[in-house]
Amino acid sequence: MPNFSSATAVLKRRLGACVSTDHDALFAASFDGSKLSFLPDAVVRPRTRAHITAVLTLANKHRVPVTTRGAGSSLTGSGSPVKGGWVLDLSKWNKITVDADVGMAQVQAGAVVGDVHQAVEALGWFYPPDPASKQYSTIGGNIACNAGGMHGGKYGVTRDFVLALKGFLPTGEYVEWGASTKKFSAGFNLRDLWIGSEGMLGVITEATLKLIPLPAARWTLLTAFEDELAAFKAVRALFAQRVQPAICEFLDRYSVQCAEKKSGKIVFAGQAGRPVVLLEFAGTPSEVADQKAVVLAWAKASTLAFREARDRAESEQLWEVRRKCSGAMFALGDSKLNEDIVVPMRNYEKFAVFLDKLRKSSRLPIPTFGHLGDGNLHVNIMYHRENRAEYLRAEKAVGTLMAGVVKLGGAISGEHGIGLAKTPFLRLQHSPAQIKAMKAVKLALDPNGILNPGKMFTLFKVWEHPRLKIALPWDHK
Amino acid sequence: MPNFSSATAVLKRRLGACVSTDHDALFAASFDGSKLSFLPDAVVRPRTRAHITAVLTLANKHRVPVTTRGAGSSLTGSGSPVKGGWVLDLSKWNKITVDADVGMAQVQAGAVVGDVHQAVEALGWFYPPDPASKQYSTIGGNIACNAGGMHGGKYGVTRDFVLALKGFLPTGEYVEWGASTKKFSAGFNLRDLWIGSEGMLGVITEATLKLIPLPAARWTLLTAFEDELAAFKAVRALFAQRVQPAICEFLDRYSVQCAEKKSGKIVFAGQAGRPVVLLEFAGTPSEVADQKAVVLAWAKASTLAFREARDRAESEQLWEVRRKCSGAMFALGDSKLNEDIVVPMRNYEKFAVFLDKLRKSSRLPIPTFGHLGDGNLHVNIMYHRENRAEYLRAEKAVGTLMAGVVKLGGAISGEHGIGLAKTPFLRLQHSPAQIKAMKAVKLALDPNGILNPGKMFTLFKVWEHPRLKIALPWDHK
Numbered sequence: 001m002p003n004f005s006s007a008t009a010v011l012k013r014r015l016g017a018c019v020s021t022d023h024d025a026l027f028a029a030s031f032d033g034s035k036l037s038f039l040p041d042a043v044v045r046p047r048t049r050a051h052i053t054a055v056l057t058l059a060n061k062h063r064v065p066v067t068t069r070g071a072g073s074s075l076t077g078s079g080s081p082v083k084g085g086w087v088l089d090l091s092k093w094n095k096i097t098v099d100a101d102v103g104m105a106q107v108q109a110g111a112v113v114g115d116v117h118q119a120v121e122a123l124g125w126f127y128p129p130d131p132a133s134k135q136y137s138t139i140g141g142n143i144a145c146n147a148g149g150m151h152g153g154k155y156g157v158t159r160d161f162v163l164a165l166k167g168f169l170p171t172g173e174y175v176e177w178g179a180s181t182k183k184f185s186a187g188f189n190l191r192d193l194w195i196g197s198e199g200m201l202g203v204i205t206e207a208t209l210k211l212i213p214l215p216a217a218r219w220t221l222l223t224a225f226e227d228e229l230a231a232f233k234a235v236r237a238l239f240a241q242r243v244q245p246a247i248c249e250f251l252d253r254y255s256v257q258c259a260e261k262k263s264g265k266i267v268f269a270g271q272a273g274r275p276v277v278l279l280e281f282a283g284t285p286s287e288v289a290d291q292k293a294v295v296l297a298w299a300k301a302s303t304l305a306f307r308e309a310r311d312r313a314e315s316e317q318l319w320e321v322r323r324k325c326s327g328a329m330f331a332l333g334d335s336k337l338n339e340d341i342v343v344p345m346r347n348y349e350k351f352a353v354f355l356d357k358l359r360k361s362s363r364l365p366i367p368t369f370g371h372l373g374d375g376n377l378h379v380n381i382m383y384h385r386e387n388r389a390e391y392l393r394a395e396k397a398v399g400t401l402m403a404g405v406v407k408l409g410g411a412i413s414g415e416h417g418i419g420l421a422k423t424p425f426l427r428l429q430h431s432p433a434q435i436k437a438m439k440a441v442k443l444a445l446d447p448n449g450i451l452n453p454g455k456m457f458t459l460f461k462v463w464e465h466p467r468l469k470i471a472l473p474w475d476h477k
Numbered sequence: 478m479p480n481f482s483s484a485t486a487v488l489k490r491r492l493g494a495c496v497s498t499d500h501d502a503l504f505a506a507s508f509d510g511s512k513l514s515f516l517p518d519a520v521v522r523p524r525t526r527a528h529i530t531a532v533l534t535l536a537n538k539h540r541v542p543v544t545t546r547g548a549g550s551s552l553t554g555s556g557s558p559v560k561g562g563w564v565l566d567l568s569k570w571n572k573i574t575v576d577a578d579v580g581m582a583q584v585q586a587g588a589v590v591g592d593v594h595q596a597v598e599a600l601g602w603f604y605p606p607d608p609a610s611k612q613y614s615t616i617g618g619n620i621a622c623n624a625g626g627m628h629g630g631k632y633g634v635t636r637d638f639v640l641a642l643k644g645f646l647p648t649g650e651y652v653e654w655g656a657s658t659k660k661f662s663a664g665f666n667l668r669d670l671w672i673g674s675e676g677m678l679g680v681i682t683e684a685t686l687k688l689i690p691l692p693a694a695r696w697t698l699l700t701a702f703e704d705e706l707a708a709f710k711a712v713r714a715l716f717a718q719r720v721q722p723a724i725c726e727f728l729d730r731y732s733v734q735c736a737e738k739k740s741g742k743i744v745f746a747g748q749a750g751r752p753v754v755l756l757e758f759a760g761t762p763s764e765v766a767d768q769k770a771v772v773l774a775w776a777k778a779s780t781l782a783f784r785e786a787r788d789r790a791e792s793e794q795l796w797e798v799r800r801k802c803s804g805a806m807f808a809l810g811d812s813k814l815n816e817d818i819v820v821p822m823r824n825y826e827k828f829a830v831f832l833d834k835l836r837k838s839s840r841l842p843i844p845t846f847g848h849l850g851d852g853n854l855h856v857n858i859m860y861h862r863e864n865r866a867e868y869l870r871a872e873k874a875v876g877t878l879m880a881g882v883v884k885l886g887g888a889i890s891g892e893h894g895i896g897l898a899k900t901p902f903l904r905l906q907h908s909p910a911q912i913k914a915m916k917a918v919k920l921a922l923d924p925n926g927i928l929n930p931g932k933m934f935t936l937f938k939v940w941e942h943p944r945l946k947i948a949l950p951w952d953h954k
Contacts, residue, residue, distance in 0.1 A: 101717040102822040124719050146662045157660055159669070160637060173910030181819040182851035183634055183891035185623045185673055186899070186906045187933065188915040192636070192669030196662055213719035240578040242601050242690035286763030342658040345579040374659035414660030422663070429663045433650030437922060438665040444921035445914060456664065 004041045004085055007062035011042060011086065014054055018045050029087040032072040032079030033133070033474065034421060035467035040067070040081040045089045049174055052203060055088060056172035059450045067452050068199040070110055070138030073474050075338065076419025077462070078145065078198045082454040090140055093205060098123055103211040104163065104180055109140025109204050113147075116209070125211035128155035131415065132326075136474045140204050145417035146196035150247045153373015154282075155212070157415065159195045164208040167194070170201065170446035180208045193441070198417050199452040201445050215246070215282035219292055220309035222278050222318050223299055224271040228252050228355075231275045232348035234302035235372045239345065243294055245373060246282035249322050251275060254367035255380075258328035259321050267321050271305050277372065278318055325369055326378070327475075332365040333382030333390070337398050341405040342414035343375040354404050355379070362397035364390065376414035395463050402428050420460040481518045481562055484539035488519060488563065491531050495522050506564040509549040509556030510610070510951065511898060512944035517544070517558040522566045526651055529680060532565060533649035536927045544929050545676040547587055547615030550951050552815065553896025554939070555622060555675045559931040567617055570682060575600055580688040581640065581657055586617025586681050590624075593686070602688035605632035608892065609803075613951045617681050622894035623673035627724045630850015631759075632689070634892065636672045641685040644671070647678065647923035657685045670918070675894050676929040678922050692723070692759035696769055697786035699755050699795050700776055701748040705729050705832075708752045709825035711779035712849045716822065720771055722850060723759035728752060731809075731844035732802045732857075739805035744798050748782050754849065755795055802846055803855070804952075809842040810859030810867070814875050818882045819891040820852040831881050832856070839874035841867065853891035872940050879905050897937040 012019045020026070020043045031037040041064070046052045059066045065085030072079045081087055094110040100123040107116055113134040120127050130149035131137055137147070143165070148157040164178035177191035178184045184191075194202050225231035231250060238245075251259070252275045256267050266272045281291045299306040309315035329336060343351045359366050362381070370377035381397050383390040402412050402425040412418075412425045427435065439457060442449075454460070489496045497503070497520045508514035518541070523529045536543045542562030549556045558564055571587040577600040584593055590611040597604050607626035608614055614624070620642070625634040641655035654668035655661045661668075671679050702708035708727060715722075728736070730752045733744050743749045758768045776783040786792035806813060820828045836843050839858070847854035856878060860871040879889050879902040889902045904912065916934060919926075931937070 099823060101713060103716070103719070146666070148660050148662075152660050156637070159666075160633070169910060169914055173908075173913075175908065175911045175914065177911075179819065179888050180821045180823075180886055181853075181888055181891070183625050183629050183819050183848075183853045184888045185625075185817075185890045185892050185894045186888050187895065187903060187911070188678070188918060189623070189636075189669055189673045190911075190914060190918070192666055192672070193918075195669070196666045201665070213721060236578060239580065242580070244690060284764050284767045286767050287761050290761045290763050340662075342656065342660050344657045346576060346657075371660075376658075376660045409657055411656050411658055411661045411663050413662045414658070415662050417662045418664065426664060431650075431652065433646060434652045434654070434664070434667070436650075437646055437652065437667060440921035441665060441667070441670075441918055444917035 004062070004064045007058060007064050008041045011044070011055065011058055014058065015044060015051055018047060018051055029069060029089065030081065031468055032074040032077060033472060034075055034077035034080060034419065035470060036077045036080045036420060036462070036465055037468050038080055038082045038084060040087045041084055043087045043089055045092060052088070052168050052205070053172045053174065055086065056168055056170065056203070059086065060171060060448050063448055064450060065453045066450050068140070068203050070141040071112070071136045073133045073137045074141060074145065074417070074419060076416050076421040078417055078419030078452070078455055080420065082420060082460070088203065090205065091138065098125065100125065105209040105211060106206065107139050107209055108206050109138060111139045113137055113139060113142055120211050121214055124214050126214040127161060127209055127211055129158045129161060133474050139207055143195050143204055143207060144197065144199050145415065148374070148376060148415035150249060150371055152371055152376060153248060154244045154246050159192065161210045162191065162195055162207055163210050165191050165194055165204055166206040167202050167204040170451040178208070182210065196417065198419060198455055200442060200455060201451065217283060217285040217288040219281045219288050220279065220315040220318060221295060221299065221306055222268060222276060222309070223303040223306040224268040224274040224276050226274070226304050228275050228352045229349055231277055232352050235277060236345060236348060237302055238295070238298050241294060241298065243291060245279045247278070247280035248371065248373040249278040249369070250372045251322065251325055251369040252367060254365060255325045255329070255369040258331055258367055259325040261331060262328035263324065268305060268307065274304065278322055329367050329380055329382055332367065333384050335383050335385045337381040337394055339379045339381070339398060339401060340414050340416045341377055341379055341401065342411040343377060343405060344409045345375055347408040348375070351408055354408070358397055358400055362393045364393055364397060366397070374414070375410065391463065399424070418456045420455060421462045423456065423458060423460045426456065481539070481541045484535060484541050485518045488521070488532065488535055491535065492521060492528055495524060495528055506546060506566065507558065508945055509551040509554060510949060511552055511554035511557060511896065512947060513554045513557045513897060513939070513942055514945050515557055515559045515561060517564045518561055520564045520566055522569060529565070529645050529682070530649045530651065532563065533645055533647065533680070536563065537648060537925050540925055541927060542930045543927050545617070545680050547618040548589070548613045550610045550614045551618060551622065551894070551896060553893050553898040555894055555896030555929070555932055556618070557897065559897060565680065567682065568615065575602065577602065582686040582688060583683065584616050584686055585683050586615060588616045590614055590616060590619055597688050598691055601691050603691040604638060604686055604688055606635045606638060610951050616684055620672050620681055620684060621674065621676050622892065625851070625853060625892035627726060627848055629848055629853060630725060631721045631723050636669065638687045639668065639672055639684055640687050642668050642671055642681055643683040644679050644681040647928040655685070659687065673894065675896060675932055677919060677932060678928065694760060694762040694765040696758045696765050697756065697792040697795055698772060698776065698783055699745060699753060699786070700780040700783040701745040701751045701753050702781050703751070705752050705829045706826055708754055709829050712754060713822060713825060714779055715772070715775050718771060718775065720768060722756045724755070724757035725848065725850040726755040726799050726846070727849045728799065728802055728846040729844060731842060732806070732846045735805035735808055735844055736798050736802040738808060740801065745782060745784065751781065755799055806844050806857050806859055809844065810861050812860050812862040814858040814871055816856045816875060816878060817891050817893045818854055818856055818878065819888040820854060820882060821886045822852055824885040825852070828885055831885070835874055835877055839870045841870055841874060843874070851891070852887065868940065876901070895933045897932060898939045900933065900935060900937045903933065
């Protein structure tokens with residue numbers, strides 16, 4: 001690793017108290033939710049735009065890597081400063097301003113997504129993206145990996161709610177992409193190029209978010225199925241009726257069994273260990289009432305059993321299962337490869353067959369749950385880290401999974417991004433020409449390669465690197 | 478202009494009957510809806526992917542400009558081959574396949590938008606983008622300029638319905654961006670970079686479109702106002718109630734007067750020459766009924782007069798006015814600068830004041846109408862081409878308009894793009910750093926600058942160029 005100490009000394013002279021080099025600060029900024037830790041040389045907490053320009057200008061001059069950081073809750077290592085250098089911490093840039101008349105929010109990158117939800121919902125507006133990390137993760141990070149969550153199928157993902165971005169080019173110039181308007185067709189769309197670029201093409205400091213009216217009514221239905229294939233078929237049949245649930249969460253039998261074992265409670269009375277689908281419908285009261293009639297008829301015809309939530313409290317009980325299932329899986333192994341693949345809806349049944357084969361060939365537990373509205377499934381390959389045979393089978397299984405998903409026309413990541421963890425699979429998703437084009441864009445905007453280097457395109461064998469044994473607030477334990 | 482005849486001879490040998498060089502074919506491909514005409518050296522109608530790769534490979538080798546063409550209905554000159562070379566005509570690539578179970582459409586670039594509407598609506602699905610040119614314009618062109626239309630405010634624009642793109646890099650390699658899934662977070666988002674790039678960053682041959690359930694009910698209300706300021710205030714008040722009309726079309730008094738004069742009919746009985754707003758609400762029957770109650774209360778309190786459409790035929794009558802007003806304006810001048818600017822909703826009233834001042838200072842009629850759901854207003858500066866004083870005032874007025882819009886936080890184009898016609902204003906919208914970044918991206922993907930050269934960044938003084946005197950099917954006359 002090159003030595004950045006003289007450049008860091010210059011940075012300190014320029015920015016003074018904004019720059020930390022004490023070990024605790026460096027350690028805290030050395031890892032993200034992946035727990036892959038690499039000590040940076042400094043942590044910068046800029047207070048002004050000029051500070052950010054100064055950091056980037058110096059970084060270009062001295063070729064120092066810069067990794068932008070919000071909450072650090074990324075699961076892929078995209079927030080870990082793998083090449084050292086400077087961490088640009090924007091977590092204090094967290095102002096939220098809602099224009100309640102027109103339904104837009106002006107949000108700084110460090111604002112926590114849950115705080116945005118609260119601010120806009122208090123005013124009768126709705127910002128649908130809701131990653132599981134929402135109580136911690138920031139809007140900047142959500143934009144950087146184009147985060148999704150449960151509402152993706154009906155409402156869309158982060159990209160669908162970003163109207164404008166402000167921030168800095170890798171070379172330090174302040175720029176604005178888009179306007180606080182719902183239409184914008186002037187010049188190349190670098191706003192959307194930034195979305196999902198994992199902090200490699202610019203530093204996002206502020207976003208204008210589009211809001212939609214907060215649905216006045218919600219109705220929740222829990223359904224159980226004979227097996228996964230039956231669940232997928234039934235859900236497809238529901239969507240084929242032009243019905244769009246706001247949320248459509250699937251838990252396979254293995255996820256259900258983990259949750260039941262851990263909680264000591266049966267998810268669906270009389271249907272222990274069955275796959276379940278949790279549906280939520282949202283809209284005006286009459287719209288939801290209309291949907292309810294259609295959905296209940298569907299449930300009678302297509303499920304093994306179903307149960308309406310009679311009130312908000314009962315609905316919350318149902319959601320509790322979904323939230324806890326991820327942590328409960330650690331009964332099956334001390335380590336988890338949590339992949340957020342996406343399968344096209346037309347291939348759900350084929351994927352169920354594929355996954356069963358993978359379970360058999362890998363001889364590993366692979367509890368799976370996720371968002372059936374958009375095919376974004378969290379496939380959890382469980383193994384014991386100290387068991388070398390299991391570890392090798394897990395490594396092989398994840399490769400087989402990714403290749404299988406791409407073959408079914410899907411995506412290797414739906415909401416986490418590539419970071420370090422998915423670099424071995426990028427070439428399954430993208431052809432050499434596609435990667436060539438991406439790299440050309442990177443080089444064009446960041447000629448010195450200072451922004452978040454070592455990510456996306458550089459092969460990183462995540463299994464060869466130790467992970468911190470540390471508890472994070474968003475851990476599913 | 479360089480001579481491309483030897484390169485064209487090579488192209489003919491390679492692609493045979495796909496290549497036309499007869500004068501009629503060249504002339505037909507020499508202009509778009511802007512009627513700015515520049516003869517190309519050849520028109521290529523590729524039949525296979527290999528043909529497209531061959532065209533682009535040869536074009537790079539011999540540095541021949543390539544302009545991709547669909548219907549040629551662009552209003553900005555983005556489809557006119559200003560630098561000559563080869564026109565790549567994709568209008569026959571027009572296959573449409575709808576996956577009715579999952580709500581997606583696989584559409585080739587040359588498919589006409591109206592045909593896509595018909596195909597999906599027959600199956601109970603809805604593709605909201607609906608530019609005025611929809612009976613002619615192609616999906617490829619709509620993607621190239623990120624077309625909008627009347628539904629933008631509630632549903633979004635073309636970008637919001639594109640899940641995946643297939644096509645070719647400027648250097649000829651076949652690529653695919655995204656998948657037929659609603660989530661995709663793997664690698665840089667070159668899909669969205671292509672959207673709105675006006676054929677300068679790649680050749681789009683196919684798109685996967687996201688569909689939403691077709692609203693079962695629609696309800697139309699025509700409202701009249703004392704003046705434009707009152708109309709803008711009232712509409713803002715409606716949106717502030719968290720009500721989102723599917724369509725919210727505004728016609729100022731001048732547009733209304735033109736329509737009334739031409740048709741001999743009063744738009745709103747008893748309110749001749751008043752600005753009107755035409756509202757359409759869409760959703761399930763009960764959802765629309767809910768909205769109706771709120772909207773009628775608003776109309777009673779906030780409009781000068783209002784009238785419900787009692788049935789579909791009466792609603793069609795109302796829409797007729799909106800469709801005809803653009804053509805009726807030629808009573809005010811034989812030439813029109815039709816600008817599709819966007820104003821943030823919070824600044825609607827300020828814009829009304831600004832526009833009044835502009836009418837006075839320019840001493841030109843400026844009838845204005847457009848989409849109040851998203852602030853995308855069509856400002857029509859009318860003048861007589863042969864009257865030099867008027868022409869100069871029109872030229873000045875358009876500059877003042879663009880600067881004013883940007884000052885109000887808006888956009889110089891909401892759905893037409895830059896092409897040739899808006900090149901003088903790009904620098905009002907974008908800082909030097911922003912343009913530098915866009916040009917860097919262009920150079921990175923198209924190192925020889927062969928794709929649609931002369932557009933967006935090169936200053937083109939549209940008023941110095943003659944326009945063809947020719948009637949096009951989509952002309953508003």
